[in-house]
Amino acid sequence: TQLLEQSPQFLSIQEGENLTVYCNSSSVFSSLQWYRQEPGEGPVLLVTVVTGGEVKKLKRLTFQFGDARKDSSLHITAAQPGDTGLYLCAGGGGYNTDKLIFGTGTRLQVFP
């Protein structure tokens, strides 16, 4: 069974701090997606990375796909309370599967 493990599981920080969330697997994926889920809502796609070593930026969020396409990271610079939410990574096109595998999630709380 393919697994995507995220760390940390929980993160509470003050506004203005930087943080990094990790998404790791022993399997290779053809693409890696990051979603953010706010309370009472479904997850919403932030970004998709498809090339090993790829880096994508979305304002203060920087996403990186590992060279071997087994892991990914999300870095947030100068976090704001609006960044609060559950962050989920999801790997697609992994070995012997054509479906999306979701990570365990990182719950981020940013205090003003």
Add this chain to the structure above:
Amino acid sequence: EAQVTQNPRYLITVTGKKLTVTCSQNMNHEYMSWYRQDPGLGLRQIYYSMNVEVTDKGDVPEGYKVSRKEKRNFPLILESPSPNQTSLYFCASSLKWTYEQYFGPGTRLTVT
């Protein structure tokens, strides 16, 4: 507006009383799926459908049924709900399986 709708949003029921959660999408997506979300376990896929009349089991299908008679609708059926099916349920659709998933707002189910 492109969206996935689910109904009901909240449901409290008793063990054994059959229920159906509806899901509908207006994006003409071929792929639809159901997930359940539980604390510490992330999003787990229950069933998925690649097209009309084509459905298959996900990772946790026991106790659930689905049908796909029309492209836009993908209802989730619990024939005899049990307390361990208390969870937050999400329906999702996408163009292809590993593409961006569009999620519904969720259905919070409590089985007593």
